[in-house]
Amino acid sequence: MSKKVPQEQYEKTISYKFRQWLNGSKDPYLDTVEMKPQVPFCETESERLQREEENQQLAKKVYDLEHNAEIRLFGKMYKVFSVIFCLFLVTMLLIGVSYLPTFGHPENPANNEVSERYIEKGLQETGAVNIVTGMILDYRAFDTLGESHVLFIATCTVLILLRLDKKELQKSNEANDRIYEPKNDVILQTAARILVPPIFIFGIYIILAGHLGPGGGFSGGAVIGAGLILYLNAFGFEKTEKFFTAKTYRRLSFGALACYSLAKSYSFYTGANHIESIIPLGTPGAILSSGLILLLNICVGIVVAGTMYTFYVMFRKGGY
Amino acid sequence: MGKGIEGLEQAYEILFTAILIFLAVLALLCLLRAVIGPKTADRIVAVNMLGTMVIVMIAVLTLMLQEDYLADICVIYAMISFLAVIVLTKVYMGVYLERKKIAEMSGETKSGEYTAGDEPGKCDGNDKAEK
Amino acid sequence: MEAIEWIKFLAGALLLLLGTTIFIFEMIGVFRFKYVLNRMHAAAMGDTLGIGACILGLIIMNGMNLTSLKLFVVIIFLWFSSPVSSHLIARLEVTTDEEQDKHYRRLILSQVEESCERNNCEEKNRKQESREQSNCEEKCRVQAAEKEEVK
Structure with missing residues (x-):
């Protein structure tokens, strides 16, 4: 056990200064450049x-x-x-624009051997009937990894800028511009009770059928986010907090992004070389086919749904 | 559509093209209503109508091009336009009532007192400290 | 087989043209009415019925298919959500209306009763008195008759 040092001696040590710098309570310009201590701004009546x-x-x-x-x-x-x-x-x-080459001309720079390979051997190598999904989640899955990270970083930025702590939330209740909004509209609540479950089911259907038809993680996630926003608008913040809190969002988005990264971040080490996956490509056209694409679709869908809901909530209230 | 019976294929094509052109003209008129409408409710109604006509156009396209995935887009579009109306009305009602309240309060306190955001106690203390 | 195809085409085309006619009526209504809530009513009615007719026509043309089922889901979703949208827009209009006295007439029940009483006071009192008298006369006659019987 170390000796307890009197407070004045402690304030001269380096560890106290480090702690102050961590907290943000030490003003770095106060003793070095001559500045007066900051006082909160206020105006007298005559000045105003x-x-x-x-x-x-x-x-x-x-x-x-x-x-x-x-x-x-x-x-x-x-x-x-x-x-x-x-x-x-x-x-x-x-x-x-009129100088651009005509659409579909065989000598366009876009029609080179890469797109030919994707179209001819796409189904064979990825197992996905939808060639676009096969491309973004199998051939170029590394780029989609970057995209999901971009979504995550965007949410982090919005949270840093707009999130209010619990104390500030309670203080800001007077300047709250949501007091005057209509709440608990019975007609809207009845309609939402009936309509929100089908919306969720439809969103899940779009995510799961990403490799069989157009859809995939991004659009399905957007639909699920829209369903959450509808529920929030009909029932208010308190009821939505019972199943979607900040903890939920943290765990979901972290889990989904970690899953995706584990699956496809080997490209950092191997460069452009593809690693053959152990998962066999099933029959094209069945749900459980095309290797990892189903899992990656689900991960991307979860991240996008959380992102959309978080943006809406941050801009409206500043907290979950 | 039509499956080989010649007259029928042409009839389908003519019918679908005519309906698409018709609905496009109606959609442009909806835009006119959105620009003219003197009140906010007019504009929200015009946007809703526009969305409905676009849904019908996409449904006609699913049959014309025989692509099955466009029907999913119809459902999604209906959901999104419904959600847009809900959020727009809610936010606008809140903004209007808040402005009305502020106008009432500032109308009452015209003798030079502070309006709702200032804190009268803090200022005096700070003035004394500076002096 | 040909006949069935032609019948499908004709029935579907009829419903589709009916739907577009309803849309035309809706547009005429939205441009000609003079007040916001009337226009919103025209829009809501026209939307719901027009989309129902159009998509039913398309379903008939397509036959029994998975695509037809999805289009039917569109109809059901819109028939649920369109009335709620118009309810919310009407609520918005009523709360943000500046010239409320010009557009609506507010009836508060207690005031209605008071005004009724003030206007019809004398007549009502006379009628009530005459009714009471007639009732009283009848009762007296009945009582007298009973007393006579008892006696």
Whole structure:
């Protein structure tokens, strides 16, 4: 057991300063560059009145249309010239576009041997009837890994900027702009009770049938997110918190992203060489076919659904 | 559609193309209503109508091109347009009522008191500290 | 077999054209009515019925298929969600209306009763008195008759 040191001696040590820097309570500019300690901003009544008076006088002079012929002329010419400028831009862009090669020409740079290989041997090598899904989740699964990480980073950014702690949430209840919104609409609640389960089932269907038809993780996740938003709008935040809290989102998104990374991050080490997967490609057209694509679809779907719901909730309330 | 009976195939094509053109013209008129409509409810109604006509157009396309996955898109589009109406009305009602409340409060306190966001106690203390 | 195909085509085409006619009526209504709630009513009715007719026509043309089932799901979803949408839009309109006295007439029950009483006071009182008198006369006659019987 170490000796307990008196408080003043402790405040001179390095560990205390380190702790302060971690907390954010140490102001790095206070003792080095000469600055006064910060005081919260407030205005007395006279200052406020003076500021508003000055603003009004300035506005009167600037927007004085009667004595200022130049401003009137500018106003008229502005409209004409803006239309001319827009038309000019449009024509320049259209002329640029007309230089592109015709659609479907065999000598286009897009029609090279890569797309031929994907189309001819796609079904054989990936086992997915939907060639697009086979491409983004098997041939180029590494790129989709990056995409899922981008979604995750976007959610992290929004959480950093917009999330309020519990204390701030309680404080902000006065400035809460959701007090005046209509709540507990009986008609909407009845409709939501009937409609939300089919929406979830439809979203799950789209995710699972990603390799058999158009769909996949991204669109299915968006539909599930929309279903969650509908439930939230009908029933309010308290009821939704019973099954979707911050913990749920954390565990789901972390679990899904970790799963995807484990499956496909070997490309960091092997470069462009593909590792043959142990999972056999079943009969094309069955659900349990095409190797890892089903699992990856589910992971991507979970991440996208959580992302959509988190964005909506952060922008509305600042907390789950 | 039509399965080889010649007159029938042409009839199907003509019918579908005519209906598509018709619905496209109606959709443009919906846009006109959205631009003109003096109130907010007009615009929300116009957007809803536009969504419904697009759903019918996509359903006609599933039959014309004989692609089965476009029917899924119809269901998704119906869901999303319903959700849009719900969120728009809720948010706009909240904004309107909040502005009305603020106008009432600032209308009452015109003698120079603080409006709802200021905290009168803090300022005096800080003035004294600075002086 | 040919006849069945032609019948399918004709029935489906009829319903489809009926649906587009309903859409035309809806557009005429939305442009001609003078007040927001009337226009919203035209839009909601036209949407629901028009989509029902159009998609039923398409289902008949397609035969019994998985695609037809999905289109039927569209009809069911829209018939559930369209009334709720119009309810919410009407609620929005009623709360954000600035000229409420011009558009609506508010009836509060207690006030209605008061005004009724003030207007029809004298007549009502007279009628009530005459009714009471007539009732009283009848009762008296009945009682007298009973007393006579008892006696």
